Amino acid sequence: MTEVIDQIVEQDSLVYTHMTLKLGDGSVADSSRANGKPSVIEMGGDAISPAMESELLGLRAGESKSFTLSAEDAFGESDPNLIQFMDLHQFPSDIELKEGSVVAFEQPNGSSVPGIISEIQGHSVKVDFNHPLAGQRITFDVEILSVNTPPTTH
Structure with a gap:
């Protein structure tokens, strides 16, 4: 049984x-x-x-x-240290950047981390690496x- x-x-x-x-x-x-x-x-x-x-x-x-x-x-909680500003020229030209887009960023160890494009002003791109x-x-x-x-x- x-x-x-x-x-x-x-x-x-x-x-x-x-x-x-x-x-x-x-x-x-x-x-x-x-x-x-x-x-x-x-x-x-x-x-x-x-x-x-x-x-x-x-x-x-x-x-x-x-x-x-x-x-x-x-x-x-949202960590302000995980919000970074990057120059528009740091992104590949074939990526369409728009607010709300999620972009994978490669780390030095080969892994990737997602970042949310939260604002684009001129050549400055605000990227939020906090969990959505x-x-x-x-x-x-x-x-x-x-x-x-x-x-x-x-």
């Missing part, structure tokens, strides 16, 4: 969810349902805030929950699809 184990979100779980993120005005900022691909959350790491982890801990597969996090606990949802209170609508807790070693 096979024992059925409840799938409960714990500190070291991999959690498969459908998640919808809503802004303060109720508009949807992002949803895993839009592309039909679940989000995977690794509990106990640095991927999500402790406040979000505490909202998920103890939930079971099949359960849904809605909760709102402050900007600090969601995607962080930084500084926003976010409501999370989460449906736990499954929980995969790694086996414990003795």
Whole structure:
């Protein structure tokens, strides 16, 4: 006889969810349902805030929950040090720059980081490297699809 184990979100779980993120005005900022691909959350790491982890801990597969996090606990406050001004000539000529565009900037280590073009004045381009949802209170609508807790070693 096979024992059925409840799938409960714990500190070291991999959690498969459908998640919808809503802004303060109720508009949807992002949803895993839009592309039909679940989000995977690794509990106990640095991927999500402790406040979000505490909202998920103890939930079971099949359960849904809605909760709102402050900007600090969601995607962080907007950091003015992450807003930079660049000369228009630093951008490749084949890139169409317009306010609101997201541009990938290559880092010295070869990785890239997205920046949002927030203003263009003359030859000066204001680029915001904050997360697009930084500084926003976010409501999370989460449906736990499954929980995969790694086996414990003795």
